Amino acid sequence: MSWVTIIWSMTASACLTLAAIHLLVWCQRRAVWADLLFALAATGTAGLAFCELAMMRAETPGQFATALRWFHLPGWVIIVAVVAFVRLFLEAGRPWLAWSVCALRTVALFLNFTVGDNLNFRSVEGLRSIRLFGESVSIAEGVPNPCMLVAQFGMVLIVIFTVDAAITVWRRGNRRLALTVGGGIVFVALVGLSQGVLRFWGVVHAPITASLSFTVLVVAMGYELSRETLRAARLSEELRDSEARLTLAAEAAGFGVWMWTVDTNTVWGSERWLRLFGFAPDANVSFEQAIQRIHPDDRERVKSAIRLAMETRAGYGVDYRVVLPDRSVRWIAALGRLYAAAGGKPARMLGAAVDITERKQAEQDLLQQRNELAHLSRVTTVSALSGSLAHELNQPLGIILSNAQAAQELLQQDPPVLTDVREILADIVAADRRAAEIIQRLRALLKRDETSRQPLSLNEILDVVLRLVRVDLIDRGITSVCDLAPDLPPITGDRVQLQQLALNLILNAADAMAVNAPGTRRLHITTSRQPNAVRATVRDEGPGLPADSEVLFQPFFTTKPHGLGMGLAICRTIVAAHQGRLWAEPHPAQGAIFHFELPVAEEGAGRERGARDAREEAPAYGQ
């Protein structure tokens, strides 16, 4: 057998073997198109080799022309497969260039079968024998076909397309890939282009040996693809190992582990997770079934947390309740993370869940205790104010009675004097409303209520409290000086708790000034805007603070003979429950200053943070 036959046959069979291997790989995992494209390119290269061998062995111009015509079909397959390979496997290259290359090669293929003998020759007129590897092979002589220029322009475009794609890959940091695949394609294209040009213009007379250079490209592509396949296999093994370790650790720590595969929409759960959600140990669970187990009030919140994690590719953490088939309710804290497939699409979500029912119950108990203590403190505070509150009520009652009796007298006259009666009735209505408003404010303050959160104005809270204590302050000879900043942004909070906070601070300040001489008892209340917060400041002109002002906030610390010592401790917990801060400092001139800052309400805040707020609402006393 001759060398030419051996080399070309071996090239073809090597390419066919590689093609077969990757075709099998592709059958195993259809999602990876690069394997199929590689198989096509390798098969095409084998096709080129066969056609080239046929040309070299041609005995008549007709045989040569036919072989050269069919040579362009595998050529077209290779070009299209390589361009698609660059787009899909390298994820680079400009789409319009890719389409242009494919379109030009397709036009060239069409011309190959319609104009002249083939794309290279209008007509093959004779054969010439030349020496290759020590033996004689045929090359053609004839009239060149100008349509060949279309194919050659296509080759120029593919060089541009590939260089551009390789630069992109290089910049992404994958320099080896850019050099092997990008460099391989450019090498083959340039070799093919230069051979074609030289042969077209009759500069050289040599057989077509494109399959040899294409083999170089096929080897480069195959190398990269195999590396990638091996890497994926290793990763998947490592992932399996780490999943096994994770599951083991999580189960030992009391966590249930779950994984949601987005494509198949199935949820795999560890035994503990299945138990947490009330599923049988061997149950096949769909995503919807798992979601259905979540308490209806929490379901939307969990769904939107998952949606957000899928959109932002971030992790998520939510607390929620599950309702078990026996209607019992269990609190779960869950963490999850999204893992994307190679193409960047969300592939699966992995997470852990733990039963926090006991903790939630303890938190609820603590919250209830705190609410009861706060309520008790409000009742105590308000009863201390009862004298001045009686004044606030007796005042409108006095106005009503005197007006009503004046009206009676006007009506008793003959004829009755009606002109003033209308005005008197209006005054009676106004005074009655004023009394009702005071009672309503008192009721709100004395109610033993669940905490509720709503947007509030800090100025309004201070204003309401100042009106409640107005007479008390007058009686104690205290003048209040208010400087409330206009246009303060709203805060989110519990109205009653914040009123209690303001009330405690104002009455504390008033108590502190009891020792002052009359005329020097001034209470200064200011509000101001801070970065992301609003601040209220209550300043007295009393004797000042102890050296360590923090002791004031400890429970049962008191400087008053009949104080419980809970007022400021409760103030601290109220402020902490509102994610704010409360602190005291001496005034440089005289007295003490208490500041509290509350965060500005977030726009659209609410449901998302509900679970977390509930947890933070119950800090221990004296923190």
Place this chain on the structure above:
Amino acid sequence: MHASKPMLAVLDDEPDMRKALRRLLTGRGFGVEEYARGSDLLGALDSRVPDCLLLDLHMEAVNGFDVLEGIRSRRIILPVIVITAHDEPGTAERVRALGASAYLRKPVEREVLLAALDAALAPAHAKH
């Protein structure tokens, strides 16, 4: 009662309260002067002394007690009826010690007020 129209001064920081008392008392044939601040009343006393003063106790700056003391220290002869919405133990004794002729609690009944006025304006109280 009196031959001429008796003139009453009403000192209360609450306009609606003053208005209500004025309506009630002008209907009964009294003349009524209104004062919103203790300092205003004390200033007015220099030029003219009314026949009786209806006095609220809880006011900012100069309060009812200050007014009673002011009247006493200036030795002005003026019967004072204290009307308060804020009844605390000891207050009644305190205002009587300061020379008030009556101590009434809001809401005050018309008959109670008129009786107190009658008593305050009776010739026995007048020193001249």
